[in-house]
Amino acid sequence: xxxxxxxxxxxxxxxxxxxxxxxxxxxxxxxxxxxxxxxxxxxxxxxxxxxxxxxxxxxxxxxxxxxxxxxxxxxxxxxxxxxxxxxxxxxxxxxxxxxxxxxxxxxxxxxxxxxxxxxxxxxxxxxxxxxxxxxxxxxxxxxxxxxxxxxxxxxxxxxxxxxxxxxxxxxxxxxxxxxxxxxxxxxxxxxxxxxxxxxxxxxxxxxxxxxxxxxxxxxxxxxxxxxxxxxxxxxxxxxxxxxxxxxxxxxxxxxxxxxxxxxxxxxxxxxxxxxxxxxxxxxxxxxxxxxxxxxxxxxxxxxx
Amino acid sequence: xxxxxxxxxxxxxxxxxxxxxxxxxxxxxxxxxxxxxxxxxxxxxxxxxxxxxxxxxxxxxxxxxxxxxxxxxxxxxxxxxxxxxxxxxxxxxxxxxxxxxxxxxxxxxxxxxxxxxxxxxxxxxxxxxxxxxxxxxxxxxxxxxxxxxxxxxxxxxxxxxxxxxxxxxxxxxxxxxxxxxxxxxxxxxxxxxxxxxxxxxxxxxxxxxxxxxxxxxxxxxxxxxxxxxxxxxxxxxxxxxxxxxxxxxxxxxxxxxxxxxxxxxxxxxxxxxxxxxxxxxxxxxxxxxxxxxxxxxxxxxxxxxxxxxxxxxxxxxxxxxxxxxxxxxxxxxxxxxxxxxxxxxxxxxxxxxxxxxxxxxxxxxxxxxxxxxxxxxxxxxxxxxxxxxxxxxxxxxxxxxxxxxxxxxxxxxxxxxxxxxxxxxxxxxxxxxxx
Numbered sequence: 008x009x010x011x012x013x014x015x016x017x018x019x020x021x022x023x024x025x026x027x028x029x030x031x032x033x034x035x036x037x038x039x040x041x042x043x044x045x046x047x048x049x050x051x052x053x054x055x056x057x058x059x060x061x062x063x064x065x066x067x068x069x070x071x072x073x074x075x076x077x078x079x080x081x082x083x084x085x086x087x088x089x090x091x092x093x094x095x096x097x098x099x100x101x102x103x104x105x106x107x108x109x110x111x112x113x114x115x116x117x118x119x120x121x122x123x124x125x126x127x128x129x130x131x132x133x134x135x136x137x138x139x140x141x142x143x144x145x146x147x148x149x150x151x152x153x154x155x156x157x158x159x160x161x162x163x164x165x166x167x168x169x170x171x172x173x174x175x176x177x178x179x180x181x182x183x184x185x186x187x188x189x190x191x192x193x194x195x196x197x198x199x200x201x202x203x204x205x206x207x208x209x210x211x212x213x214x215x216x217x218x219x220x221x222x223x224x225x226x227x228x229x230x231x232x233x234x235x236x237x238x239x240x241x242x243x244x245x246x247x248x249x250x251x252x253x254x255x256x257x258x259x260x261x262x263x264x265x266x267x268x269x270x271x272x273x274x275x276x277x278x279x280x281x282x283x284x285x286x287x288x289x290x291x292x293x294x295x296x297x298x299x300x301x302x303x304x305x306x307x308x309x310x311x
Numbered sequence: 312x313x314x315x316x317x318x319x320x321x322x323x324x325x326x327x328x329x330x331x332x333x334x335x336x337x338x339x340x341x342x343x344x345x346x347x348x349x350x351x352x353x354x355x356x357x358x359x360x361x362x363x364x365x366x367x368x369x370x371x372x373x374x375x376x377x378x379x380x381x382x383x384x385x386x387x388x389x390x391x392x393x394x395x396x397x398x399x400x401x402x403x404x405x406x407x408x409x410x411x412x413x414x415x416x417x418x419x420x421x422x423x424x425x426x427x428x429x430x431x432x433x434x435x436x437x438x439x440x441x442x443x444x445x446x447x448x449x450x451x452x453x454x455x456x457x458x459x460x461x462x463x464x465x466x467x468x469x470x471x472x473x474x475x476x477x478x479x480x481x482x483x484x485x486x487x488x489x490x491x492x493x494x495x496x497x498x499x500x501x502x503x504x505x506x507x508x509x510x511x512x513x514x515x516x517x518x519x520x521x522x523x524x525x526x527x528x529x530x531x532x533x534x535x536x537x538x539x540x541x542x543x544x545x546x547x548x549x550x551x552x553x554x555x556x557x558x559x560x561x562x563x564x565x566x567x568x569x570x571x572x573x574x575x576x577x578x579x580x581x582x583x584x585x586x587x588x589x590x591x592x593x594x595x596x597x598x599x600x601x602x603x604x605x606x607x608x609x610x611x612x613x614x615x616x617x618x619x620x621x622x623x624x625x626x627x628x629x630x631x632x633x634x635x636x637x638x639x640x641x642x643x644x645x646x647x648x649x650x651x652x653x654x655x656x657x658x659x660x661x662x663x664x665x666x667x668x669x670x671x672x673x674x675x676x677x678x679x680x681x682x683x684x685x686x687x688x689x690x691x692x693x694x695x696x697x698x699x700x701x702x703x704x705x706x707x708x709x710x711x712x713x714x715x716x717x718x719x720x721x722x723x724x725x726x727x728x729x730x731x732x733x734x735x736x737x738x739x740x741x742x743x744x745x746x
Contacts, residue, residue, distance in 0.1 A: 061404075147572050274398065
């Protein structure tokens, strides 16, 4: 049987029959993908070309939302804040995670306990409770200042000063080094011991071994962690939302991209603009990721 | 194959089960859709409000009593703090699943009414489903937008300034005079600072109302005009911000970082309650909540400072109830509102939770039930209400205007802009939004 499209339907039917069970089992996921990702993304792409306040129907305005961003000082500020956050938090967090995992990888007794303990902050790191805790720690009368006072330094009001607020959030991000640490640990286990033995015989010191064996052998893992953490950092929302009371203050110093997007969408009812912002963020992350991938040829070492 | 078949069947049955569960949820809703008086049939309506834990307890009990009286109506409750409340409602209304009865406020009502999200209540009031016979004309009018009733007052309130006489006595500072001017206010703040306590927190920015609104109105202007334009001149804003800037430079009010830290603090932790400031602007109905936080002294309320030879700034504030346009049970929703604002069982619990009851009869009824600070609040409201003049409703885009107000005020606070620069920037932004 040949249908107008020139496809043999009997083959199609048999293929369908063969795969029906697979599709059935996949269906929860497929439905989820469609309902929770594909359709909303399509809608948001459409809204990004409209003026839409959620109450009246969207009005097509072409690229106006996108061109409006360039002239929006708060938008530019939010990019500046987000880039600062990404540039500081990701390298710091990764170095910290690498350092801890190298220390943990020295055949410590009770490794499992340490590993679990150091992972704990990551478990609730992005949560509201911890963001609130941060407010307490770095507030004007917070623990950090009490500690500083005990050694004779007068602390500032870290969270409420425009100059320092973002750095408290960076510290919060670094503190959640658990998941890259676990991945690094797994990576470290995968480095053959012979390499270190050979280096020992050649008389290379620990430092030399770290830079000439450990680091190069870990570069694929570093690449993976780098990309995952950068994407995560671009999308950070909760800490800034809670710590600044949803405002991105003081003086927009913690106005993360996603926070501004949220304000535009749910406080100012500018769904169109917010959708356009979401797509611009997607493009930005895609570019950054592509650049890192392109550069990886120069610095990632695959053992083959 | 047999094993496989049983697996297949069990999978199908799970899918069916989910589908059935989904249907049953939908059908119960549609079955009750027609329920007019709802006799015999179970009807479910949803009611949302903003507030703190205390209020949630009170409103839950009121709803319980309503359900007892009307066993065929079930009221689902949704509540949260003020900012989340509005964000959630905006999303719900847009998504077409807003609660039937929502708490409303003057600052937002025009926005929702003009976007056709709220039910025009004229018919339900005329038919007597919602009885407003005992309501003051001014109170009824305060629930109208463009001449139509969109909301019914739960309680009305007025803003004032609270202080603790015990503290003033201890410091040896005389109490604020009820007929004070903003100059007196500034002097009082400095006087308090000289005794070692900040006079007040920094109210220069934040929300547009009530503080700046009072000032604008006293200067013969308002936040907005009736046709939705900006209602005040740049000079007024400069005067307002300069006054605060001056106090800040003299360190009579907190610095920027300290103010920011307390910006979103809950009542129990704000600067006034924690003893960092001596005077605080509050809505009168919250006086008793503040009083609970003070072991020593009985708090007093004074009206707003005046502008010399200026006009009255006073306007009625309050909390209201509205029915959303898409409500499937407007009749039951109206019954609920009527119960909430007119039934003794309800007012007995409400007392003056969000202001003096809208119904004059109920305001009399709750009087003997009130604690001293609540009584004081009612006296204050009744004393000031005659000075109140109507206030123009906020136009579309008010949230963005408020954001610009906040942003530019903090730019001054942190020394990023001078008062003139900030006022300039604000006017440009606001006029751009409200064009």
